[in-house]
């Protein structure tokens with residue numbers, strides 16, 4: 001994809017941008033910025049990932065002119081972030097340097113005292129998936145999602161403005177939090193849910209395969225994010241242990257009460273009711289609530305390029321994929337790709353797939 005004309009003059013202030021780490025998040029940010037006319041230069045310690053990201057329209061591989069770079073986005077795993085930020089502050093003297101890591105306090109601490117630290121500002125887009133790498137990167141990953149900016153070190157206004165502009169150019173709703181507020185909140189709404197999903201899925205490793213055959217959608221919904229990268233998540237958890245432990249102790253209390261009172265329907269109902277209340281308390285994703293989405297399920301043969309073909313059919317039909325998940329058929333070399341799209345786009349996707357998807361069966365919600 002070529003860089004388009006800058007659709008909003010203000011985005012010129014973050015063009016060119018350098019993205020270091022062209023995996024799922026870095027490449028998705030690249031695609032979003034490029035689609036809004038921001039010139040993006042990609043870097044990755046994996047040449048293959050950088051090339052795939054560039055081929056998906058996330059940016060170019062040429063080196064930028066150092067002094068011209070206005071923004072650097074560090075999208076590496078958390079463990080590498082502070083070192084890459086430090087190198088970037090030095091290499092690009094006129095740039096704001098931000099990162100997108102899922103934790104903020106530890107990175108602030110690691111960077112404390114660094115030269116030019118006032119040009120560093122933390123970010124965290126609250127969108128992602130259980131997949132890693134640039135293959136499933138999309139320009140609309142952050143559309144209508146929340147983007148947290150954690151201003152620190154007395155960041156001057158121009159630094160804060162560029163960080164906000166990045167979130168806006170990615171299509172997100174940008175908010176500010178201190179690193180402490182951020183890390184507490186993500187322990188509650190992201191890190192503990194990930195651990196609970198992994199705990200549930202981990203139990204399944206002991207379940208006999210004839211019992212697994214009976215699994216319906218419930219267990220699949222609860223364990224979707226258990227498919228996430230253990231290495232990435234162990235780094236996230238290691239950097240937020242205090243907040244996560246506080247939350248897990250509360251879970252432990254609920255669990256102990258439940259185990260001790262499993263024969264008392266009042267206690268069981270109380271927990272289930274609180275669960276329902278908590279679920280209802282979640283704000284719907286801005287713009288789209290789950291009941292405005294439709295799921296199309298397609299059989300995908302286990303062969304190179306099959307998934308890419310499916311995405312191409314959707315892209316050529318102009319359909320925005322809101323979410324995807326993959327299940328494998330344990331008996332055949334097939335997977336089931338569940339694609340969520342907005343209700344108003346469902347018919348367009350159905351008819352495009354009917355015409356162009358010959359590799360497997362389709363079913364609809």
Ligand SMILES: NC(=O)c1ccc[n+]([C@@H]2O[C@H](COP(=O)([O-])OP(=O)(O)OC[C@H]3O[C@@H](n4cnc5c(N)ncnc54)[C@H](O)[C@@H]3O)[C@@H](O)[C@H]2O)c1
Pocket residue numbers: 020021022023024025026043044045046049075076077078080084100101102103124125126127128129130131132133134232236
């Ligand atoms: N996955 C999510 O749902 C999600 C959501 C929001 C934020 N994040 C954060 O985004 C960051 C990236 O996560 P991801 O899911 O895109 O992971 P990813 O594995 O898809 O991408 C990371 C990329 O960084 C590259 N890399 C690693 N070390 C590097 C280095 N030192 N220099 C240059 N490149 C390097 C890897 O080769 C890879 O391409 C993490 O800090 C994570 O906490 C993830």
Ligand SMILES: O=C(O)C(=O)C[C@]1(C(=O)O)C=C[C@@H](O)C=C1
Pocket residue numbers: 101102125126127128129130189190191225
């Ligand atoms: O949607 C998903 O798959 C995610 O897990 C995304 C999610 C989250 O919402 O918890 C995961 C980690 C990130 O730091 C931000 C977003």
